[in-house]
Amino acid sequence: MAFDTTDILIAEVTGDGVDEFVTAVDGILDEAALALGRPFVSERVHIRASAPDGTMLGGLVGARLQGWLYVKLLGVSEHARGRGVGAKLLAAAEDMARNDRLAGVYLDTFEFQAPRFYLREGYAEIGRLPKTGQAPQRIWYAKTFDDSGSDT
Incomplete structure (x- = not known):
């Protein structure tokens, strides 16, 4: 053409x-x-956290892609925040990644969301999109696994 x-x-x-x-x-x-x-070759990942009565507490949406698990969305309902729901969702995703022998997990968040949470969960910062004007900083994090399946 x-x-x-x-x-x-x-x-x-x-x-x-x-x-x-x-x-x-x-x-x-x-x-x-x-x-x-x-x-x-991408395979989607969807993980739901529910209360015993079935009420949705939060969820994680991601994908297995190029040897990594990418977490696109991780949300916890307001009434469930601070109760370990996000940590359980992230741990489940990490377990999936380890079981699939992936290199690790990566994700991003804005500065006003959950940077301290990801650091507390053992993630390392790997990059930033700087704040400019009214646009907040966006921060990327990753957690890599060694061959034995433990974190590095």
């Missing part, structure tokens, strides 16, 4: 076409990674 760069059209995708668009972009990335011998 021949085209001149001045002919390229750029537009935001909204509405009904978003899901199809995301699938198409994923396909482009998957194809490129496969060509480099690093296919994006």
Whole structure:
């Protein structure tokens, strides 16, 4: 397909076409990674924390990807915070990662959310997106495992 760069059209995708668009972009990335011998084989992870009566206390959403477990979301309901729910969710994810012989777990949080929590749980800071204007700092953390399955 021949085209001149001045002919390229750029537009935001909204509405009904978003899901199809995301699938198409994923396909482009998957194809490129496969060509480099690093296919994006991703398996989603969903972990729920519930009270004995079934009330949802919190949850973790992530994915096994490229030898790591990525935690995309970790949320604990307001009435359950400070009671160990987040630590139990994170420990369950870490156990999954160890059982799957993954390198470790990584995640990010904003400075106003839970940086102290992740440090307390043994995570090391691996990067920051600085605060600018009204946009808060975003901080990335990781916990790696050695071959024996213990933390390093």
